[in-house]
Amino acid sequence: MKVIVVGTGYVGLVSGACLADVGVDVVCVDIDIEKTENLKKGILPIYEPGLETIVKNNYERGRLHFSTSLADNIAGADAIFICVGTPPGEDGSADMKYVLSVAKDIGKYMNDYVTVITKSTVPVGSSHKVRAAIRESQAARGVDIPFDVASNPEFLKEGAAIKDFMSPDRIVVGLDSDQAKEVVDTIYRPFLLNGYRILYMDIPSAEMTKYAANAMLATRISFMNDIANLCELVGANVNQVRQGIGADPRIGKKFLYAGVGYGGSCFPKDVKALLKMGAENQMPMRLLEAVEAINEDQKKVLFAKIERYFDGNLSGRTIAVWGLAFKPNTDDMREAPSTMLIESLLKAGARVRTFDPVAIHEAQKLFAANPDLRFCEDVYETVEGADAIALVTEWNEFRLPNWERIKALVANPVIFDGRNIYDDIMLSKEGFRYFGIGQSHP
Numbered sequence: 001m002k003v004i005v006v007g008t009g010y011v012g013l014v015s016g017a018c019l020a021d022v023g024v025d026v027v028c029v030d031i032d033i034e035k036t037e038n039l040k041k042g043i044l045p046i047y048e049p050g051l052e053t054i055v056k057n058n059y060e061r062g063r064l065h066f067s068t069s070l071a072d073n074i075a076g077a078d079a080i081f082i083c084v085g086t087p088p089g090e091d092g093s094a095d096m097k098y099v100l101s102v103a104k105d106i107g108k109y110m111n112d113y114v115t116v117i118t119k120s121t122v123p124v125g126s127s128h129k130v131r132a133a134i135r136e137s138q139a140a141r142g143v144d145i146p147f148d149v150a151s152n153p154e155f156l157k158e159g160a161a162i163k164d165f166m167s168p169d170r171i172v173v174g175l176d177s178d179q180a181k182e183v184v185d186t187i188y189r190p191f192l193l194n195g196y197r198i199l200y201m202d203i204p205s206a207e208m209t210k211y212a213a214n215a216m217l218a219t220r221i222s223f224m225n226d227i228a229n230l231c232e233l234v235g236a237n238v239n240q241v242r243q244g245i246g247a248d249p250r251i252g253k254k255f256l257y258a259g260v261g262y263g264g265s266c267f268p269k270d271v272k273a274l275l276k277m278g279a280e281n282q283m284p285m286r287l288l289e290a291v292e293a294i295n296e297d298q299k300k301v302l303f304a305k306i307e308r309y310f311d312g313n314l315s316g317r318t319i320a321v322w323g324l325a326f327k328p329n330t331d332d333m334r335e336a337p338s339t340m341l342i343e344s345l346l347k348a349g350a351r352v353r354t355f356d357p358v359a360i361h362e363a364q365k366l367f368a369a370n371p372d373l374r375f376c377e378d379v380y381e382t383v384e385g386a387d388a389i390a391l392v393t394e395w396n397e398f399r400l401p402n403w404e405r406i407k408a409l410v411a412n413p414v415i416f417d418g419r420n421i422y423d424d425i426m427l428s429k430e431g432f433r434y435f436g437i438g439q440s441h442p
């Protein structure tokens with residue numbers, strides 16, 4: 001089986017490496033020359049636990065190849081996975097230009113039947129556009145080579161991507177041909193040996209499933225953030241409320257954590273794209289409008305708490321910001337809530353000392369050099385002379401630091417916990433004032 005994966009970002013690189021790991025001959029194609037050359041040397045463009053080992057092993061075993069040329073590698077491919085980005089366009093809709101450019105290239109270079117599988121998150125109806133773009137390129141060459149299109153949205157979570165790909169909850173596939181089904185069945189069979197979890201459906205439903213899944217998760221987060229903010233006003237504690245409602249199996253425990261708002265490369269853009277899809281179909285998605293608005297406000301909550309604590313004057317204050325990535329176990333800084341917090345702190349005249357176990361390199365690309373912003377080696381360096389600590393990303397290593405040592409280093413022992421990972425009573429015993437999200441503090 002030969003598979004081409006176009007786009008070696010989070011989705012493409014993980015998919016390509018995992019497919020190679022079960023024995024498939026995989027060529028990962030990317031237009032980024034530097035990224036491709038680095039991958040050949042074993043230098044990965046992203047941090048994802050376990051990925052480096054799989055990439056290096058399979059590259060060395062000759063099952064995983066990297067190239068910038070689809071034309072040179074397309075011969076003999078059974079399937080091509082399109083895994084390029086679909087960032088939000090100016091109007092919020094998913095920008096299809098990268099996906100369609102790949103489709104055009106496929107039509108330009110293919111010489112035999114192939115199944116073209118879109119893994120990128122694309123609006124409903126995109127597979128028709130992919131099909132049309134391939135046909136158009138074929139027509140320009142004066143050829144009519146059969147092919148199928150399929151939609152196979154990806155549900156992997158950054159930070160747990162290998163596990164998610166290797167043992168998926170479910171694989172959603174939209175297709176309309178038996179030949180494509182046979183190809184998809186063959187590719188995914190190794191991942192499903194302990195239970196059959198491919199959900200076949202029509203193509204529009206598969207495309208919609210991805211957006212609906214992310215929108216549902218974003219909704220749970222915004223819902224809990226709304227409840228959290230009300231908890232603060234009425235004297236309740238959202239952590240206790242979360243446990244109370246999560247115990248109901250109809251609700252479930254996951255994605256009920258109040259915090260600093262969702263970020264990352266998927267939820268914000270997919271919610272936007274779904275809103276746009278609704279508007280285009282004269283169907284305002286009122287719930288999602290609220291989800292997005294709540295999230296925008298929630299990203300400001302930690303800053304507001306810090307500002308209030310210092311009576312509106314942050315000038316000359318030093319704030320230690322713990323965590324930069326939009327969530328733990330990734331270096332992805334796309335739409336990370338830390339960005340808005342740091343920008344607001346700097347704008348208010350504060351000095352920021354920050355640390356993240358893996359995302360500093362990515363974060364440095366986002367902020368212009370600024371004497372008031374210092375990237376540190378560890379949490380202890382961030383707290384030297386700090387007037388407050390703000391926890392933004394709940395990395396494991398932040399869960400139980402040496403409080404005694406921290407207390408000795410800070411100028412003022414106060415913690416703003418944007419992820420509710422600390423215990424108010426325990427921290428007050430350590431001599432810290434504590435402010436969480438959705439908790440009333442006397």
Ligand SMILES: NC(=O)c1ccc[n+]([C@@H]2O[C@H](COP(=O)([O-])OP(=O)(O)OC[C@H]3O[C@@H](n4cnc5c(N)ncnc54)[C@H](O)[C@@H]3O)[C@@H](O)[C@H]2O)c1
Nearest residue numbers: 007008009010011030031032083084085086098120121154
């Ligand atoms: N990141 C996630 O956790 C995640 C999860 C599920 C789905 N998705 C979806 O998967 C898609 C890819 O996301 P990502 O985070 O992997 O993107 P990414 O930005 O990390 O990577 C995209 C890659 O595609 C390459 N590319 C762009 N145009 C190309 C072309 N014409 N030919 C070859 N390569 C090209 C880029 O150079 C880049 O390396 C998006 O639609 C996203 O919404 C992402």
